[in-house]
Amino acid sequence: MPAPLTPADYVTAEAYACEQGLLGRAWTPVCRSEELAAAGAQRPVQVADTPILLTRDRDGVVRAMSNVCRHRGMILASEPLQAEVVRCPYHLWAFGLDGRLKAAPFMAPGSVSNCDLPLYQAGEWGGFVFVSLDPDAQPLSEAMAPMAEALQPDRLEGLRIGWRVAFEHAWNWKVLVENFGESYHHIGPHAGTLQPLWPGGQTDSTPGGPDWFEITHPEHPEEGALRVWVIFPLFLLATTTRSTGAVWYRITPTGPQSMSLEVLGLEPPKACADAEKMGAARELLTAVHLEDITVCDGVQAGLRSPDAILGPLSPLEAGVARFRGWIAASRARPGR
Template sequence: MSSIQPVNELVEAASRPFEDARAMPPSVYTRSDFLDREIETIFSKEWICVGRSNGLANPGDYLTYELAGQPIVVLRDKEGQLRAFSNVCLHRMSTLLEGAGNTRAIVCPYHAWTYGLDGRLRGAPFMTQTTGFCKEDYALPSIRCEEWLGWIYVTLDNERESVATALRPLESMIAQYEMENYVECFRETHVWDTNWKVLAENFMESYHLPVCHAATVGGHSKLDEMECPPGLAAFNYHWITKEASLAIGNAHPSNTRLEGRWRKTTALLAIYPSHLVTLTPGYFWYLSLHPKGTGRVAMVFGGGLSPEFMADPRAEEYVATLKTLLDEVNVEDRGCTEKVFKGLSADTAKAGHLSYLERPIYDFMQYIAERTSGLDRSFALAAE
């Protein structure tokens, strides 16, 4: 199969009007050369979410991330600023920090070269007799890092417009929630055996909820209550307004910010390429995805509560309830999405028509086609 065949198949699918839309063809999920194109045109260019800023609350708090093959560390410096650096030592190129935690300095595990929280080299054992060595010449390369409504984003592209500019339309749409004040209570990393787009699409649509999540949230998911408007350039979204099964799913009695239907409305947000957020009046949870191969996806998974529920005497109980539920939901989603990838790899796999409840998947397809093939998606954005 030609390396351009997945691109051509994707463009053909993305060129259909929504009324006759089909899912993306199997080749864009299973072909390694198409994944290479995604890394080059999407993940090495776009803003990628790595977590919530309150998760790095104190000087020295850090987390690590691998973005398009580049090891990165994001930390809170001594002045309280969020910063991101290359997580590679400037001596013999070992990676530096691992996982997440708190540190007073960045110490290389190979030869103990030590960098401050500002990225500058502070110490290098047994280097004073080396001709030409000057400690002041060494500083870890900076990586662009921005905070938006409490989220931390990084990008390798120094020319990319700011997160706030790209997401200004979304910010105005969800302003009443004041998402910036929600508190992350847990953050984990996982790897699932599916394609990153399969998992992203699974989050974007609620069509699967009554079946895939029959044992958890499915019974509370009324498809006729879903609103799936056309997406915008940098994101897609849909709304669910209902009486939540959990107390934290609706607004806390002390919440005076949300009025009327907004006290019972959940926003499901897909911020391109791979930041997926469920935002309710009382809690939030999210995924941030990065491919590890055509059939493996690294996932940052986290969640927490609105400030009113964090201030409630039962906050600890609410967090435990939320985490238990989401762990069960993730087990269900993992099973469903891994089955989809297995099916995509079959010789008989063929994309079928999309439901009107899968409008976000159509918009996501337009985005992927634009980034990987240069498709002009203005017809889809302007069609509604």
């Protein structure tokens, strides 16, 4: 049996380094398809410790390649852009949208063999672009099949980005996943926001499978039932039974105690055109997340203490227990 997680797994560089393999092997959602829509679109993302450049070619094919030039190690793209070639800003080496080297100015003939950009697995599902660094990863459609009935990928594919809000947090990425993955805490930080709608003591995070779970909530007469999904390790999605949209938490771990977060509101195109409605939704999410910031800051600080332990979990935190078990088992696997 793999060793259980300890507070050190949330604070140390050694633990974070051990997790790069499991973060790289998994299918990770890195952007919405609409953020890489046009031919020639290029978008830099980070998967585990690897800088990745996403591209879409004239045939609509999405690829994930190294975002590091094969000449002197320069990052090829630091912002989204659109161009027919991937061009290094340092010495203007140029690569095709398939990663093949196309030009290397002033290099001697025959001196630039084996300089194509490494390629990684990429795919689209439910309007999301996913990447895995594992060449032997299960096909994306098969990996997501157990969640298809619950998540309805055809419906998700029809949604568009209506609003977004970005944060930088001094947290280990697992602190946010675990906070998102239980509604027990509605009784505390969300006592005036979520608790009146979806009481934390009436939630259940046992539904799901070995690498995902859903939190079910009671039906509110006006807002419907909140539905929350955590697909390990980094796919966090929420919606309600009365809503036509969804909220996606896009997490990028950046260090043992740091992460970037972008929360995106996904809505039908017609709803996205309603600026007032989108602004109100963004403000509501921001208010709820500010409540989460207070407790996640406290958890991260507490986990650094020599007195910290990972104590017993409530039945309301069954999903957290499953997530920790998955991390413990996955980090024991060798390689990517």
